[in-house]
Amino acid sequence: xxxxxxxxxxxxxxxxxxxxxxxxxxxxxxxxxxxxxxxxxxxxxxxxxxxxxxxxxxxxxxxxxxxxxxxxxxxxxxxxxxxxxxxxxxxxxxxxxxxxxxxxxxxxxxxxxx
Amino acid sequence: xxxxxxxxxxxxxxxxxxxxxxxxxxxxxxxxxxxxxxxxxxxxxxxxxxxxxxxxxxxxxxxxxxxxxxxxxxxxxxxxxxxxxxxxxxxxxxxxxxxxxxxxxxxxxxxxxxx
Numbered sequence: 001x002x003x004x005x006x007x008x009x010x011x012x013x014x015x016x017x018x019x020x021x022x023x024x025x026x027x028x029x030x031x032x033x034x035x036x037x038x039x040x041x042x043x044x045x046x047x048x049x050x051x052x053x054x055x056x057x058x059x060x061x062x063x064x065x066x067x068x069x070x071x072x073x074x075x076x077x078x079x080x081x082x083x084x085x086x087x088x089x090x091x092x093x094x095x096x097x098x099x100x101x102x103x104x105x106x107x108x109x110x111x112x113x114x
Numbered sequence: 115x116x117x118x119x120x121x122x123x124x125x126x127x128x129x130x131x132x133x134x135x136x137x138x139x140x141x142x143x144x145x146x147x148x149x150x151x152x153x154x155x156x157x158x159x160x161x162x163x164x165x166x167x168x169x170x171x172x173x174x175x176x177x178x179x180x181x182x183x184x185x186x187x188x189x190x191x192x193x194x195x196x197x198x199x200x201x202x203x204x205x206x207x208x209x210x211x212x213x214x215x216x217x218x219x220x221x222x223x224x225x226x227x228x229x
Contacts, residue, residue, distance in 0.1 A: 032215045034217060036220075041222075042222055043118070043204055043206075043220035043221050043222045043223055044157070044204070044206075044218075044220040045220070046217035046218065046219070049215065049217055051215050090156055090157070094215055100162050100164070100169050100170035100210075101147075101159045101162060101170040101171070101172055102147065102159055102218065103159065104149075104156035104157045104158070104159075105156050106155060106156045107155070107156045
């Protein structure tokens with residue numbers, strides 16, 4: 001079965017510093033990977049996706065993610081963190097085996113300190 | 115272009131009761147998915163509807179059922195509510211097609227409390 005793992009419950013970073021939120025995946029076929037962000041009392045918002053092509057994917061709000069097939073990882077990155085980036089981040093994988101579903105990780109809470 | 119809306123915002127029910135949650139998809143979207151998000155956890159996939167047919171289901175019992183209507187609005191019905199059903203229920207719509215892996219647009223959710 002497809003799955004994603006976010007090994008860090010929380011990531012702390014100072015404003016202006018680069019940030020990385022980690023995600024590893026397990027799929028039986030081609031990986032279709034997504035990152036979403038959730039702000040307090042709001043639904044999830046799409047950041048970026050990897051379907052095929054370049055391993056470095058650029059998304060919303062200056063975020064990017066690096067797809068690494070050999071390490072089965074899809075880490076979310078941003079060169080310079082903002083306090084407003086503080087939120088809950090979810091990695092997700094599309095699973096098309098036996099029907100269509102999206103599997104989410106448990107989430108990583110990002111705190112950006114001023 | 116209107117976003118995904120859900121109603122009600124909050125709901126309190128007692129164990130054993132039935133509940134219906136509603137979602138209005140983003141204009142032009144033909145697919146809707148429902149998720150259960152317990153406190154401190156990631157969204158858990160319940161099921162997906164495409165053109166009014168269920169085409170994917172997660173590990174949820176049959177007392178969780180759904181409908182998608184021709185205007186792409188949808189319902190999530192939960193029978194015989196249990197305390198563990200207390201969660202935020204999220205609806206997400208997307209545009210599906212052959213070979214398309216499009217992102218989902220989420221509604222703000224319905225907070226269900228079962229007492």
